[in-house]
Amino acid sequence: MALEHALLVALREQPASGLELAKRFGRSIGFFWSATHQQIYRVLGRMETDGWVRVETVAQQGRPDKKVYDVTPLGAVALADWLAEPTPDTPLRSDLAVKLRGASFGDRAAVLDVVRGRVVDHHARLDHYRQLMKRDYPDGTSGLAGLELDQYLVLRGGILMEETWIAWLTEYLEAHA
Numbered sequence: 001m002a003l004e005h006a007l008l009v010a011l012r013e014q015p016a017s018g019l020e021l022a023k024r025f026g027r028s029i030g031f032f033w034s035a036t037h038q039q040i041y042r043v044l045g046r047m048e049t050d051g052w053v054r055v056e057t058v059a060q061q062g063r064p065d066k067k068v069y070d071v072t073p074l075g076a077v078a079l080a081d082w083l084a085e086p087t088p089d090t091p092l093r094s095d096l097a098v099k100l101r102g103a104s105f106g107d108r109a110a111v112l113d114v115v116r117g118r119v120v121d122h123h124a125r126l127d128h129y130r131q132l133m134k135r136d137y138p139d140g141t142s143g144l145a146g147l148e149l150d151q152y153l154v155l156r157g158g159i160l161m162e163e164t165w166i167a168w169l170t171e172y173l174e175a176h177a
Contacts, residue, residue, distance in 0.1 A: 003033070003035050003039060003040070003043045004043055004046075004047055004052065004078075005079060005082050006025075006029055006033045006035070007021065007040065007043060007044065007047065007053075008047075008052065008053075008071055008075055008076075008078065008079040008082075009029070009079065010024055010025070010029055011053060011069055011070060011071045011075075012071050012076070012079065013147065015068050015069060015070035015071075016068065016069060017058075017066045017067055017068050017069070018037070018040055018041045018044055018067065018069070019037075019066075021040055021044075021069070022035075022037045022040050025040070032154075032158070044069055047069075047075065048069075050074075051072055051074045051075070052071065052072060052074055052075030052078055053069045053070060053071055053072060053075055054069070054070055054072050055067045055068065055069050055070075056068045056070070096114070096115070096118060099111050099114060100115070100172055103176075108176065112173060112176060115169050115172055115173055116173065118165070118169055119166060119169045119170060119173070122162050122165045122166045122169070123162075123166060125158075125162050126159065126162035126163065126166065129155060129158050129159045129162060130159065132155060133155055133156075133159065136151075136152075136155075137152050137155075
């Protein structure tokens with residue numbers, strides 16, 4: 001996947017400025033596809049040149065004008081074409097898994113400290129996802145369809161992934177207690 005596709009999805013959900021997109025990436029899409037502010041602005045420029053997005057300049061009081069991006073019909077076709085393409089399976093590449101496997105060859109206590117830190121990180125992300133779930137979907141999937149259902153299911157997938165990481169890493173820690 002290219003950053004262009006993640007931006008097209010975000011802009012199809014809601015037109016936005018580059019800064020707004022960067023903030024939204026930090027709160028949602030960024031959990032599974034990351035990009036810096038600079039990357040987002042550079043790609044938006046390329047997408048505008050390619051005709052995938054249009055930009056509207058919006059005057060602001062006491063601040064520089066802001067550029068709000070929206071998907072063009074050509075961009076919508078590009079996104080639809082990409083969505084229909086088969087997605088290759090991405091093999092897991094985990095430095096942490098290699099460290100766990102090789103812990104016997106080094107300082108196991110240091111590896112266990114790394115694992116404890118990762119468990120804390122995964123708990124924080126899981127707590128965040130659960131807060132989003134409680135805030136945005138207090139009734140679960142009741143009445144959800146289309147975009148809302150897709151967003152719910154991606155959030156649900158994030159929760160399941162974090163629960164899996166926590167369970168696996170906790171099992172590792174307990175086995176070496």
